[in-house]
Amino acid sequence: MTKREEIEDLILKINKAFKSGQFLNYIEHIRFPFYKNLEPDSKIDFDFPLTLFTGQNGSGKSSTLHAIFGAPDGYSTGNFWFSTKVDPIEEGEGSPNCFIYGYKDTEGNISEVLKTRIKKLNNLDYWEPSRPIKKYGMNILAQGKRNPAINKEVRYFDFRAELSAYDKYFYFAPFKNTKTFKSKQDVIRKYSRYLKEIIDDNKAIVLHGKKKNQSPIDIIEKEIHHISKILGKEYFHCKLIRHTLFGSDGLTVFFKTNTQNYSEAFAGRGEFAVVKLVHEVINAPEYSLIILDEPEVSLHPGAQEEIKIFLLSQILTKKLQVVISTHSPKMVEYFPDTAIKLFYQSVTGKFKIKNTCHYIEAFNSIGHDITDGKKVIIVEDIASQILLEKVLDKMGDPYKLIFQVKYYPGGGDEILKKGVTYSEENEKHKFLILDGDKRQEKFNTNNFTSQELNDFREIETYVNRSTGINFDKLPFRINSSSSGGNINQKISASLRYLDFLFSNLEFLPLNTPEELIWDNEYAASLLSLKNKTFIFSIDNKANIMDFALAFLGDKSHESVLSTLKLFAERFASKGDSNYQAIVGIIDKFHQSRID
DSSP, X not given: OOHHHHHHHHHHHHHHHHHTTOOOSOEEEEEEEEOXXXXXXXXXXXXXXXXXEEESTTSSHHHHHHHHHTSSTTOOGGGTOOOOSSSOOOOBTTBOSEEEEEEEOTTSOEEEEEEEEEEETTEEEEEEEEOOOGGGTOOOOGGGOOOOOOOOOEEEEETTSOOOHHHIIIIISOOOOOSSOSSHHHHHHHHHHHHHHHHHHOOOOEETTEEOBOOOEEOOHHHHHHHHHHHTSOEEEEEEEEEOTTSSOEEEEEEEESSOXXXXXXXXXXHHHHHHHHHHHHHSOTTOEXXXXXXXXXXXXXXXXXXXXXXXXXXXXXXXXXXXXXXXXXXXXXXXXXXXXXXXXXTTSSEEEESSOOHHHHHHHTTOOOOTTOEEEEESSHHHHHHHHHHHHHHOTTXXXXXXXXXXXXXXXXXXXXXXXXXHTTOTTEEEEEOGGGOOOOOOGGGOOHHHHTOHHHHHHHHHHHHSSOGGGSOOOOOTTOXXXXXXXXXXXXXXXXXXXXXXXXXXXXXXXXXXXXXXXXHHHHHHTTTOOOOXXXXXXXXXXXXXXXXXXXXXXHHHHHHHHHHHHHHHHHOOHHHHHHHHHHHHHHHSOOO
16 A cells, blocks of 8 residues: 555545544634734634644744644643733734634534633733623523533644754753863763663652652653654664753653664754654543644655654544644645645735645645656746746756746745745755846855854844845744744754855846847847837837737737747757856756755
8 A cells, every 4th residue: 555545545534433423522613703913703614633734934824723722621822822022912902812613512513612812910811711702603602601611632742843852952052161061062971971870770860959850751662663654764662751951851862773772962853853742642642632833844755744644543543633734745745625724815914714725726825846856946937937948948858857947926035035944944956046136145154254153143144145135034933932042043044044045046147037038139030020010128028028919919928928938949049158157057956966
């Protein structure tokens, strides 16, 4: 059975169990009369036990996960969303931020619960179940009663913030040089001795009168099987230790394979995240709510596919309800349309939610295509796409087989913003060619001094000079709750982005594609065949439009495309210095490693 067949078989079995009413304490829908930046009265129907949110960055997916987290009894959206002087929460006129969710009561009828953000002197971010409100379309209960909140265990994982004890300390914790410790390595070396005692002897360590760890947990054989399958590596033993040896509370994972033993200090971040996910999901009670924010982070496509299979199998066995936010095509692929919820911006600037979406449409909405391993060149408009496709045709195999050209609406700045996501997700197969009028400096971080590499303000200047966009306008994923590591995260993300721009960004040799392909002499020769002439403009885009009208009879989209193709083909056939410059760019991208 192929992976696709395995996924589709599990989906079929889950659907059958779901329709027969086997999923108890299930959130049927959630709606938002007024909530953050969502379009008022947005609604999500949970028509399949695994729901996937997709859409562009900043479209409200994570905020919606926070609302779902706060739905069951004992949980609060205020854990994630709270008001500050910098980012105050603005309430609507007579309509505070709130959400309503529905579940089936014991008789099979839908009961709705309203949760509202209430300001209290001792808790500025309190969310409480409120009485039903008629203007929200709720059924009013007798004597001012309200339906009880759903009773459901919740497990929430933000994969961008899943850090081991080692990573928390080494990458994000502050460090003060002392006589005893000259570096963070010294600290880790000292306290790793105690960590080894915990691992070897399963004992508690007490230092300076304080207990430093909880009892180690041996991962059971069933969990190790799933971890090995997801990561494609054979593990024989795995142990979890929660401790404070490196200062703050953190989790260490110790692995044993057939070739080596090692902790998370030598493991990939993806390994740590998978172990924690598998352990938590397998040990979650039946009917639990599992929320995953970007589980694809640090995982290769094969691991992402195996996580889908693992989650589906656990949903079938334990009747879990799972909600995932993702930008990964591999996570969305093959799921039923009713499982995919597309977040997109409306004309009002608010974000809407499409409740049923084909996964191909979901790919396109976030700038992804099924590329079958091809390298993708992203350009600003259709004219650039046609130009590059004609150049690739002229270059022949293997170039035209390896490369796929796509244009991303919104202009060069939007493409540069997408480049942040590509750099963070290590999408080295994505290449950007912008118009020459967007040309900026590029910087090789290998040439930075050690002082520059550790000075965020200096690096921020380089980012601005490379893009013309202020750092705070670029969609970096910075964990603002990490007080010690915020600057370190910014430095790391910025350097990664500068490296991506240096290797994966180039510019057309002239300001616009129309300037490259337009040829007065060639246009005049073609028009003379029809005994027509027109006065050429210095505006080459206007020349393309006027030529379409004179030569093809109108300025329709099809005629303009035909004109662009005609002149782009002529440009490629001439093979002048501008053509050679573009060939050089493509050849550079061809030589680039994407592994």
